[in-house]
Amino acid sequence: DQQVKQNSPSLSVQEGRISILNCDYTNSMFDYFLWYKKYPAEGPTFLISISSIKDKNEDGRFTVFLNKSAKHLSLHIVPSQPGDSAVYFCAARGSSNTGKLIFGQGTTLQVKP
Amino acid sequence: NAGVMQNPRHLVRRRGQEARLRCSPMKGHSHVYWYRQLPEEGLKFMVYLQKENIIDESGMPKERFSAEFPKEGPSILRIQQVVRGDSAAYFCASSPGQESGEQYFGPGTRLTVT
Numbered sequence: 001d002q003q004v005k006q007n008s009p010s011l012s013v014q015e016g017r018i019s020i021l022n023c024d025y026t027n028s029m030f031d032y033f034l035w036y037k038k039y040p041a042e043g044p045t046f047l048i049s050i051s052s053i054k055d056k057n058e059d060g061r062f063t064v065f066l067n068k069s070a071k072h073l074s075l076h077i078v079p080s081q082p083g084d085s086a087v088y089f090c091a092a093r094g095s096s097n098t099g100k101l102i103f104g105q106g107t108t109l110q111v112k113p
Numbered sequence: 114n115a116g117v118m119q120n121p122r123h124l125v126r127r128r129g130q131e132a133r134l135r136c137s138p139m140k141g142h143s144h145v146y147w148y149r150q151l152p153e154e155g156l157k158f159m160v161y162l163q164k165e166n167i168i169d170e171s172g173m174p175k176e177r178f179s180a181e182f183p184k185e186g187p188s189i190l191r192i193q194q195v196v197r198g199d200s201a202a203y204f205c206a207s208s209p210g211q212e213s214g215e216q217y218f219g220p221g222t223r224l225t226v227t
Contacts, residue, residue: 031214032214041221043117043119043206043218044156046216046217097168098168099144099146099161100158101146101148101158101214103148103155103157105155
């Protein structure tokens with residue numbers, strides 16, 4: 001039972017344009033959502049998070065939007081840069097009691113110069 | 114400020130041997146989490162520990178796997194009698210608390226069972 005889903009395995013965008021990565025979830029009890037970036041043979045790098053009580057959080061070129069009614073979140077990267085090419089994972093936390101993050105399968109982003 | 118440290122980065126074991134993976138959390142972090150990434154899959158939660166306590170081990174296989182986070186020293190993930198299906202990347206993460214949900218990951222240990 002996949003509680004967090006990233007339905008697009010890959011995405012290709014031109015440098016300077018917007019990258020939009022999507023994530024859907026099924027459990028309305030998740031209290032935090034996070035985005036991580038991962039290069040091959042490295043650990044995930046934390047990018048940005050959002051609490052379930054908010055609908056938007058912005059940090060530099062990265063903005064996360066949360067639509068609770070649709071159980072959907074998205075990560076916007078503007079402007080996209082070639083160095084952003086990596087695998088992006090969304091993750092959701094069940095509650096503060098467990099600390100457990102549930103990850104999606106990942107989306108490979110390629111930013112073309 | 115050093116990040117999360119894991120060693121070894123690569124570990125090769127024959128079937129039936131034991132594997133010990135170590136994780137030192139970021140300075141000031143007292144919460145440690147272990148995740149596993151099997152080939153072509155996302156990360157899967159294994160266990161959440163605080164100093165000397167296992168808080169949530171709902172993702173740990175019932176046999177052969179154990180984890181500890183002693184008062185002094187790194188957290189250890191131990192796999193006894195390894196099998197080929199244990200081959201994966203094992204990641205450790207840490208956090209200072211639970212307020213924001215953010216966890217910071219180490220570089221991982223890639224375990225290969227031959």
